[in-house]
Amino acid sequence: MKIGIVLYPTFGGSGVVATELGKSLAAKGHEIHFITYSQPVRLGSFKENIFYHEVTVSDYPLFEYEPYETVLASKMVDVVKHENLDILHVHYAIPHASAAFMARQILKSQGIKTPFVTTLHGTDITLVGKDSSFEPVITFCLNESDAVTAVSESLKQDTYKHFSTSREISVIPNFIPIQEKPSEKNLACRRRYAPDNEPILCHISNFRKVKRVQDVLKVFAKVNEFKKSRIILVGDGPERYSLQELCRELSLCDRVIFLGKLRDTQQVLELADLFLLPSETESFGLAALEAMAVGVPVISSNTGGIPEVNLHGVTGFLSNVGDVNDMAKNALHIIEDDETLQRFKKNAVLRTKDFDIQKIVQRYEDLYKKVLS
Numbered sequence: 001m002k003i004g005i006v007l008y009p010t011f012g013g014s015g016v017v018a019t020e021l022g023k024s025l026a027a028k029g030h031e032i033h034f035i036t037y038s039q040p041v042r043l044g045s046f047k048e049n050i051f052y053h054e055v056t057v058s059d060y061p062l063f064e065y066e067p068y069e070t071v072l073a074s075k076m077v078d079v080v081k082h083e084n085l086d087i088l089h090v091h092y093a094i095p096h097a098s099a100a101f102m103a104r105q106i107l108k109s110q111g112i113k114t115p116f117v118t119t120l121h122g123t124d125i126t127l128v129g130k131d132s133s134f135e136p137v138i139t140f141c142l143n144e145s146d147a148v149t150a151v152s153e154s155l156k157q158d159t160y161k162h163f164s165t166s167r168e169i170s171v172i173p174n175f176i177p178i179q180e181k182p183s184e185k186n187l188a189c190r191r192r193y194a195p196d197n198e199p200i201l202c203h204i205s206n207f208r209k210v211k212r213v214q215d216v217l218k219v220f221a222k223v224n225e226f227k228k229s230r231i232i233l234v235g236d237g238p239e240r241y242s243l244q245e246l247c248r249e250l251s252l253c254d255r256v257i258f259l260g261k262l263r264d265t266q267q268v269l270e271l272a273d274l275f276l277l278p279s280e281t282e283s284f285g286l287a288a289l290e291a292m293a294v295g296v297p298v299i300s301s302n303t304g305g306i307p308e309v310n311l312h313g314v315t316g317f318l319s320n321v322g323d324v325n326d327m328a329k330n331a332l333h334i335i336e337d338d339e340t341l342q343r344f345k346k347n348a349v350l351r352t353k354d355f356d357i358q359k360i361v362q363r364y365e366d367l368y369k370k371v372l373s
Contacts, residue, residue: 001368002031004079006072006090006100009040012206013286014121016042017151017174018091024361026050033079037068041263053079069095069102076103080114087368088116093124094134097141115146115371120169122151122283122304125159139163146371149364152305155283170367173308174284175360176293178353190271193257194230199335201229202272202296204265204287205279207237212301214239214246215278215324219299221250222328227335232257232272234265269294273341274331277306280321285309289355292316292348297341299331309355315348 003025007018019042022032026049034040037055055075057066076099079085088103090096100116107114118141125138142148142165149172150156156169187196194200201220205211213233220231233243233256240258247253262268269275275291277300282288285306288298292309298316300306312318317330334344 001087001365001372002033002083002085003368004033004035004076004083004085004088006035006076006088006096007040008092009034009036009038009043013174013284014091014119014124015040017121017286018089018119019043020175020177020357021089021361021364022050023047024357025365028361028365030365031083033083033085035072035075035079051083069099072096073099073102073106076100077106080107081110081112085114087372088114089119089364089368090116091119092121093118093138093141097145098137101141101144117147117149117367117371118142118145119172120148120150120155120159120283122155125150125155125162125283135163139165142167147367149367151284152308154305154308158283172360172363172367173355174286174289175355175357176289176352178293178356178358185270186267189267193232193271197228199227199229199273199341200271201231201274201276201331202234202269202291203231203276204234204268204291205237207235207239207243209239210280211237211239212278212280212322213243215322215327216276217243217246217250217252217256218324219276219278219327219331220256221252222324223331223335224252224255226332228255229335230255230257231276232259232268234259234262234268236261265290266294269296272296273335274299275316276327276331277301277310278319278321278324278327279303279306282306288316289352293352295345295349297334297344297348299327299334309351311347311351314344315351316344 005022008015019040026032033051035053055072057071090100097118149170151174203216247256275296275298277288282304298310300310301321302318310316319326
């Protein structure tokens with residue numbers, strides 16, 4: 001198949017998933033055409049069967065805001081026509097699904113039938129979608145999509161709750177590549193951040209309010225009070241300054257390591273013993289899954305799609321949003337002795353096999369074939 005993938009090319013979960021999906025489909029022999037405004041951060045170097053089409057918006061003084069959606073639709077039409085694409089797969093509803101609908105109608109007027117699949121990733125429904133000014137457009141695009149998928153059952157139910165759509169939504173979860181042989185822990189590198197007798201906690205996010213990064217530090221402070229520990233924070237965003245201020249207030253700066261943004265976080269996760277994810281909401285919890293893949297148990301909130309990934313008492317623990325006392329208690333339970341920690345680590349790795357990229361990619365292939373038939 002020749003598949004056009006429309007995505008946000010940034011560090012966000014939807015862009016990462018869309019890029020990795022395209023790369024895996026290309027590895028299976030499909031021809032993949034990425035369509036977006038800059039090269040996806042996870043695309044990497046040259047790969048067979050992968051093509052990139054950049055959407056460029058000219059700066060017209062007439063427009064206060066650049067008409068990206070219109071230019072994107074035109075680009076999709078051009079790529080479909082001249083690359084003979086079979087299907088379009090758009091990730092994130094706004095503005096990709098509406099642009100895909102426009103492109104499909106233009107192509108239809110020229111005698112070209114090109115269906116499109118819309119994948120919902122989370123904030124397009126739970127945040128942007130709750131803005132009433134977007135509701136009619138998102139509802140229309142959902143109903144006009146040839147197929148709709150959501151990354152979790154929780155997100156699927158949220159979509160039905162907030163939008164008047166009768167469209168069937170298929171749940172196809174996020175995924176990760178499964179390593180046949182786990183990486184060896186780099187002890188020399190780990191010792192640069194903590195001595196052997198101190199556990200390392202970790203958090204990775206875009207430091208937005210929804211991630212509740214202050215709770216990360218509050219949980220760590222309580223853990224560190226009973227068991228001397230270190231925490232590595234990866235990412236950046238609007239809450240970083242307040243987090244640094246809180247770090248100083250709690251006199252923890254000598255135990256908190258801010259690494260900033262990193263493209264590849266696996267090596268950092270391999271140093272960690274626990275991953276903290278106390279978010280207000282998560283449509284799936286991809287960061288938690290990536291941590292579990294390298295044997296890191298997860299202490300998280302019980303919101304959104306996280307319980308579909310992190311199994312309470314098996315791969316980590318779930319707590320109510322904001323309950324930092326319970327999170328700290330659960331964290332201490334896991335790291336109280338090595339036997340308990342190793343059991344949770346093993347369970348975390350086993351759980352991720354349910355999200356093996358090869359299994360999930362096959363489900364998308366089956367969906368494409370169903371739509372095209």
